[in-house]
Amino acid sequence: MEHVTVTKTYRFSAGHRLAIKGLTDEENFRIFDTCSNPGGHGHDYYLEVKAAGGIDPVSGFAVPESALDEAVMPVIEELDYKRLDIEVSYFSGNQPTGENIAEYIWKRLRAGLGKSLVHIRLSETATSYFEFYEEETYPYER
Amino acid sequence: MGYRKLLTKRMDFSASHRYWNPEWSEEKNKEVFGKSASPHGHGHNYALELTVEGEADPETGMIINLYDLKKIMKEVLEDFDHKHLNEDNPHFKTLVPTTENIARVLWDGFKERIPGDERCRLYRVRLYETRDMYVDYWRDED
Numbered sequence: 462m463e464h465v466t467v468t469k470t471y472r473f474s475a476g477h478r479l480a481i482k483g484l485t486d487e488e489n490f491r492i493f494d495t496c497s498n499p500g501g502h503g504h505d506y507y508l509e510v511k512a513a514g515g516i517d518p519v520s521g522f523a524v525p526e527s528a529l530d531e532a533v534m535p536v537i538e539e540l541d542y543k544r545l546d547i548e549v550s551y552f553s554g555n556q557p558t559g560e561n562i563a564e565y566i567w568k569r570l571r572a573g574l575g576k577s578l579v580h581i582r583l584s585e586t587a588t589s590y591f592e593f594y595e596e597e598t599y600p601y602e603r
Numbered sequence: 604m605g606y607r608k609l610l611t612k613r614m615d616f617s618a619s620h621r622y623w624n625p626e627w628s629e630e631k632n633k634e635v636f637g638k639s640a641s642p643h644g645h646g647h648n649y650a651l652e653l654t655v656e657g658e659a660d661p662e663t664g665m666i667i668n669l670y671d672l673k674k675i676m677k678e679v680l681e682d683f684d685h686k687h688l689n690e691d692n693p694h695f696k697t698l699v700p701t702t703e704n705i706a707r708v709l710w711d712g713f714k715e716r717i718p719g720d721e722r723c724r725l726y727r728v729r730l731y732e733t734r735d736m737y738v739d740y741w742r743d744e745d
Binding site: 519 | 622700737742
């Protein structure tokens with residue numbers, strides 16, 4: 462059986478503050494360290510989106526880049542240059558951690574790309590990244 | 604728990620191509636392929652990562668000799684490097700030279716030279732068209 466995946470990297474920059482509502486700044490600092498800085502801070506996020514498909518014999522595409530862009534760009538637009546926990550409603554109830562941002566992006570992309578979406582990787586810094594996928598639609602070890 | 608031993612060699616090549624389906628009107632080609640349908644083609648710096656899996660030979664300690672692998676990759680890439688794929692590469696007289704199709708043709712070329720045995724078999728072709736976009740291609744039966 463033939464396997465083809467297409468992976469494209471997107472970038473966005475966003476600010477966030479990790480804190481539990483109701484706790485003092487000191488208490489939040491004990492849990493979240495510098496990530497709880499009251500004024501927030503930001504990162505350049507790199508998002509790798511991987512989609513799978515059969516190669517269309519006519520166009521030669523498994524997943525057209527334009528289909529990826531169409532699904533991903535609205536999400537990038539929503540997050541880029543935003544303070545996530547203030548300006549993106551999902552993160553008023555969920556901590557804007559890499560894990561949660563990845564899950565949110567996954568849910569948004571699934572709506573556009575359906576089951577062809579198989580894996581995402583979100584790099585928050587050069588030394589940390591987060592992955593999100595569903596086991597049943599990611600039978601790829603490679 | 605089993606383990607898996609992989610070896611990857613990277614080789615860059617530069618090629619031009621044009622996305623064009625002769626069965627379609629000019630309008631349809633422009634609609635599907637956008638700027639990639641431009642009449643004289645355009646180019647990319649491709650990066651190929653070929654991965655093989657297998658067992659290291661007890662005497663040499665190698666799955667495959669990297670010099671042999673380099674020779675094989677150079678040989679397969681001869682019709683690609685500094686070529687106009689639609690004009691100069693016989694595989695793309697009718698086939699659209701998308702990243703997906705190039706990855707498949709490369710796999711076939713490697714498969715001919717590395718049919719696969721207990722010691723060493725093809726694992727994956729990863730082809731970067733740009734730094735931001737790559738295609739993974741592999742076949743199970745190989």
